[in-house]
Amino acid sequence: xxxxxxxxxxxxxxxxxxxxxxxxxxxxxxxxxxxxxxxxxxxxxxxxxxxxxxxxxxxxxxxxxxxxxxxxxxxxxxxxxxxxxxxxxxxxxxxxxxxxxxxxxxxxxxxxxxxxxxxxxxxxxxxxxxxxxxxxxxxxxxxxxxxxxxxxxxxxxxxxxxxxxxxxxxxxxxxxxxxxxxxxxxxxxxxxxxxxxxxxxxxxxxxxxxxxxxxxxxxxxxxxxxxxxxxxxxxxxxxxxxxxxxxxxxxxxxxxxxxxxxxxxxxxxxxxxxxxxxxxxxxxxxxxxxxxxxxxxxxxxxxxxxxxxxxxxxxxxxxxxxxxxxxxxxxxxxxxxxxxxxxxxxxxxxxxxxxxxxxxxxxxxxxxxxxxxxxxxxxxxxxxxxxxxxxxxxxxxxxxxxxxxxxxxxxxxxxxxxxxxxxxxxxxxxxxxxxxxxxxxxxxxxxxxxxxxxxx
Amino acid sequence: xxxxxxxxxxxxxxxxxxxxxxxxxxxxxxxxxxxxxxxxxxxxxxxxxxxxxxxxxxxxxxxxxxxxxxxxxxxxxxxxxxxxxxxxxxxxxxxxxxxxxxxxxxxxxxxxxxxxxxxxxxxxxxxxxxxxxxxxxxxxxxxxxxxxxxxxxxxxxxxxxxxxxxxxxxxxxxxxxxxxxxxxxxxxxxxxxxxxxxxxxxxxxxxxxxxxxxxxxxxxxxxxxxxxxxxxxxxxxxxxxxxxxxxxxxxxxxxxxxxxxxxxxxxxxxxxxxxxxxxxxxxxxxxxxxxxxxxxxxxxxxxxxxxxxxxxxxxxxxxxxxxxxxxxxxxxxxxxxxxxxxxxxxxxxxxxxxxxxxxxxxxxxxxxxxxxxxxxxxxxxxxxxxxxxxxxxxxxxxxxxxxxxxxxxxxxxxxxxxxxxxxxxxxxxxxxxxxxxxxxxxxxxxxxxxxxxxxxxxxx
Numbered sequence: 001x002x003x004x005x006x007x008x009x010x011x012x013x014x015x016x017x018x019x020x021x022x023x024x025x026x027x028x029x030x031x032x033x034x035x036x037x038x039x040x041x042x043x044x045x046x047x048x049x050x051x052x053x054x055x056x057x058x059x060x061x062x063x064x065x066x067x068x069x070x071x072x073x074x075x076x077x078x079x080x081x082x083x084x085x086x087x088x089x090x091x092x093x094x095x096x097x098x099x100x101x102x103x104x105x106x107x108x109x110x111x112x113x114x115x116x117x118x119x120x121x122x123x124x125x126x127x128x129x130x131x132x133x134x135x136x137x138x139x140x141x142x143x144x145x146x147x148x149x150x151x152x153x154x155x156x157x158x159x160x161x162x163x164x165x166x167x168x169x170x171x172x173x174x175x176x177x178x179x180x181x182x183x184x185x186x187x188x189x190x191x192x193x194x195x196x197x198x199x200x201x202x203x204x205x206x207x208x209x210x211x212x213x214x215x216x217x218x219x220x221x222x223x224x225x226x227x228x229x230x231x232x233x234x235x236x237x238x239x240x241x242x243x244x245x246x247x248x249x250x251x252x253x254x255x256x257x258x259x260x261x262x263x264x265x266x267x268x269x270x271x272x273x274x275x276x277x278x279x280x281x282x283x284x285x286x287x288x289x290x291x292x293x294x295x296x297x298x299x300x301x302x303x304x305x306x307x308x309x310x311x312x313x314x315x316x317x318x319x320x321x322x323x324x325x326x327x328x329x330x331x332x333x334x335x336x337x338x339x340x341x342x343x344x345x346x347x348x349x350x351x352x353x354x355x356x357x358x359x360x361x362x363x364x365x366x367x368x369x370x371x372x373x374x375x376x377x378x379x380x381x382x383x384x385x386x387x388x389x390x391x392x393x394x395x396x397x398x399x400x401x402x403x404x405x406x407x408x409x410x411x412x413x414x415x416x417x418x419x420x421x422x423x424x425x426x427x428x429x430x431x432x433x434x435x436x437x438x439x440x441x442x443x444x445x446x447x448x449x450x451x452x453x454x455x456x
Numbered sequence: 457x458x459x460x461x462x463x464x465x466x467x468x469x470x471x472x473x474x475x476x477x478x479x480x481x482x483x484x485x486x487x488x489x490x491x492x493x494x495x496x497x498x499x500x501x502x503x504x505x506x507x508x509x510x511x512x513x514x515x516x517x518x519x520x521x522x523x524x525x526x527x528x529x530x531x532x533x534x535x536x537x538x539x540x541x542x543x544x545x546x547x548x549x550x551x552x553x554x555x556x557x558x559x560x561x562x563x564x565x566x567x568x569x570x571x572x573x574x575x576x577x578x579x580x581x582x583x584x585x586x587x588x589x590x591x592x593x594x595x596x597x598x599x600x601x602x603x604x605x606x607x608x609x610x611x612x613x614x615x616x617x618x619x620x621x622x623x624x625x626x627x628x629x630x631x632x633x634x635x636x637x638x639x640x641x642x643x644x645x646x647x648x649x650x651x652x653x654x655x656x657x658x659x660x661x662x663x664x665x666x667x668x669x670x671x672x673x674x675x676x677x678x679x680x681x682x683x684x685x686x687x688x689x690x691x692x693x694x695x696x697x698x699x700x701x702x703x704x705x706x707x708x709x710x711x712x713x714x715x716x717x718x719x720x721x722x723x724x725x726x727x728x729x730x731x732x733x734x735x736x737x738x739x740x741x742x743x744x745x746x747x748x749x750x751x752x753x754x755x756x757x758x759x760x761x762x763x764x765x766x767x768x769x770x771x772x773x774x775x776x777x778x779x780x781x782x783x784x785x786x787x788x789x790x791x792x793x794x795x796x797x798x799x800x801x802x803x804x805x806x807x808x809x810x811x812x813x814x815x816x817x818x819x820x821x822x823x824x825x826x827x828x829x830x831x832x833x834x835x836x837x838x839x840x841x842x843x844x845x846x847x848x849x850x851x852x853x854x855x856x857x858x859x860x861x862x863x864x865x866x867x868x869x870x871x872x873x874x875x876x877x878x879x880x881x882x883x884x885x886x887x888x889x890x891x892x893x894x895x896x897x898x899x900x901x902x903x904x905x906x907x908x909x910x911x912x913x914x915x916x
Contacts, residue, residue, distance in 0.1 A: 016791075019791040019792075019841065019843065020791050022489065022491075022787055022791075022792070022793050023487055023488065023489050023529075024489050024530065024591070024787075025488075025489060025528055025529055025530045025591065025594050026591070026593065026594060028528055028594040029572075029593040029594045038502070038546070038548040038549065039476075039481070039484075040481075040484035040485060040529070041480065041481050041484045045484075046484035049483060049484055049486070049487060049494075050480055050483055050484065053480075053483045058479070058483060058496070059479055059480065059483075060479075064478050064479060064480030064481075065480050067480070068480055068481075083783060083784035083787050083788075084784065084787040084788055084793070085784075085787075085788045
């Protein structure tokens with residue numbers, strides 16, 4: 001039997017934070033997982049009660065609690081809605097790390113997190129092989145959305161892949177095309193570092209190119225260090241603090257090579273991770289690492305936040321009623337709105353792009369159900385949540401759904417593609433970057449054509 | 457309870473995936489929102505059909521397994537805390553709105569329907585379901601009926617009991633019983649539905665609820681009045697009622713709560729104010745205009761130092777945001793929040809508010825008071841840390857003092873949270889021994905094996 005008493009000692013780290021939950025149950029109103037299952041162990045209050053149970057040694061083994069704790073999207077809807085201000089996600093991440101350290105990782109986790117993710121160069125090589133193999137195993141599913149699905153059913157393909165419409169790995173990852181960049185500040189007088197992030201690098205390099213174009217247009221100096229790693233959220237949500245800290249150290253070293261005014265990312269999850277979890281979850285005896293992460297976190301901004309709040313882009317906007325304007329709805333990524341309170345800026349950026357008739361879907365901040373590894377482990381529930389989001393998107397009558405997180409983009413694309421919808425998924429900065437090109441190439445009088453390329 | 461054969465039998469009734477017996481699931485059904493010790497049940501079951509629900513009740517009765525029904529577990533008096541080793545029956549698998557009848561103005565729902573979802577569905581059809589307990593975003597209608605839940609609109613619109621037209625419930629033996637009807641009037645048989653309302657799962661298991669709906673008021677007007685003296689605020693409440701104006705809501709925040717709200721959400725409340733009243737009148741536009749005017753005059757005459765009238769929805773939302781965030785703002789100050797709901801005749805509000813301040817001083821506790829001043833239902837909210845044993849003793853003594861004070865003023869222990877476990881041992885103070893004995897006789901007659909939520913309400 002596990003030494004549950006020893007676990008209590010480790011759990012002390014979250015004891016005070018756990019005491020803040022008053023069990024009011026208001027988290028049930030907003031938890032996307034609970035909405036699907038109706039099980040108390042799936043909602044924050046239930047999970048907090050289980051962690052409290054560990055502290056009071058009511059369980060003989062930790063496994064049941066660990067399993068339920070890990071079944072969570074980490075979307076933070078509960079935390080944003082919590083009347084007592086319980087730092088739910090902080091507690092969950094710390095508890096996952098404690099339980100993983102206590103019980104050990106599964107073999108599969110060890111391979112993926114320790115073997116692959118924590119070594120950026122290896123991960124890049126694995127992704128390159130993936131690009132080759134995906135053509136053999138998959139066939140196109142939606143031309144408009146650029147998705148694929150499994151070519152044949154095979155026991156080699158996990159159950160999670162069956163029926164899924166996934167966006168394939170890019171032919172050429174961004175770091176191949178642009179291994180590094182270091183340009184001085186132009187007329188804006190501002191120089192930023194760009195944290196690319198795994199999904200943008202390997203699946204949506206067009207988003208990174210869009211940012212590069214925007215920087216060039218507005219005279220912003222751009223520093224993209226070579227050999228960037230993952231932000232570490234997969235390791236952290238897997239309870240692997242060691243790999244997480246290794247990645248943080250790796251990335252810090254890359255970004256500390258040169259000076260810049262802001263660190264910008266186009267991935268809501270990377271932004272939230274760097275801003276909130278790097279300082280929270282990094283500990284070293286000298287506290288130097290924490291200080292370094294804090295310094296970087298203070299300079300870190302989501303891309304729309306950067307462009308709008310620093311008035312690089314005039315948020316006044318162009319004529320939204322222009323003929324041919326395409327109806328665009330914006331989906332709020334949880335990690336941007338609920339974690340960082342950024343929701344006006346991406347919308348302002350769309351308005352500034354022109355060519356969009358921005359239409360709000362109902363509940364634009366309802367989680368898409370992606371949740372990173374949650375989507376792989378619980379694809380059934382994840383896709384049902386995604387289906388709900390798809391219904392809201394469809395009901396809005398939009399032709400393009402814009403968002404600000406590549407993980408949301410994957411999930412929305414899957415949901416829309418499976419439903420056979422003619423709605424495309426774009427990052428807000430892709431739309432803005434295209435508007436810059438349009439205005440550079442075409443005379444402003446030309447407003448008879450549709451302004452947003454509906455394809456991917 | 458001898459686990460495995462019982463689990464197999466229950467799995468046959470509701471399906472194996474709807475029977476929970478892993479300790480890590482059971483621990484999540486051991487508590488509710490009351491500050492009380494959790495109890496681990498032996499099993500939790502989630503029937504997805506009415507028939508399965510009845511079969512679970514019959515099974516528990518046959519085997520003498522104590523059964524606690526659970527909606528969303530937001531109960532503030534411990535009514536949903538199960539018995540150690542008992543069974544929990546989850547109603548959230550029965551969550552369909554069966555009918556909204558706009559001609560006869562009623563709705564028929566399953567017990568697991570969320571209160572706010574019904575309210576929204578009804579409003580979309582131009583009708584109104586007024587009861588709005590603080591937990592309405594998650595609370596179930598079954599739970600509302602079982603607890604006779606109230607809310608902000610009690611003063612004008614009453615509480616859940618005032619909207620229950622009919623019920624179907626399973627008795628302890630698992631027989632489906634029908635009471636009440638879909639008609640406005642119904643004079644047949646014993647009024648069993650009245651017995652079931654507020655019975656907290658001790659007399660039967662609700663299966664279907666028919667609720668009265670009313671037309672949606674056409675207009676409303678909100679105002680916020682600021683007072684530099686507590687008595688002036690409470691006297692204003694009494695004066696509004698004495699002038700026979702019945703606002704839809706008439707809410708009160710004391711200085712402690714004002715400061716908590718302001719530091720938390722910066723809605724613009726004056727920090728030095730002794731109290732604020734938030735008042736909304738609703739109804740026909742003409743009457744709303746007139747009542748609004750009169751309420752404003754009364755506030756002014758009684759010494760309000762400032763009055764803000766909401767000119768549009770945005771201003772109205774800002775005024776009510778202050779009230780809505782009261783509990784959250786207080787909850788953020790200390791880990792443990794004890795939310796009481798002792799209620800007095802509304803003319804005694806000034807005396808009750810003074811008494812609460814004296815109690816806070818006497819027991820050296822932080823108590824914020826806000827609530828439904830218009831119906832006499834205040835929420836003295838004690839902020840503490842239950843891990844501090846010494847302070848917790850003072851909290852318990854203060855709770856008892858609050859109860860005594862409310863009863864001395866001719867009030868009740870609970871306006872809307874129910875008796876549950878938390879107040880069961882104080883009940884005799886209010887009702888006398890006779891009512892308890894009679895209630896126990898009723899309980900024995902309806903639940904001879906004492907399986908339905910034993911120990912709640914009447915103890916024993």
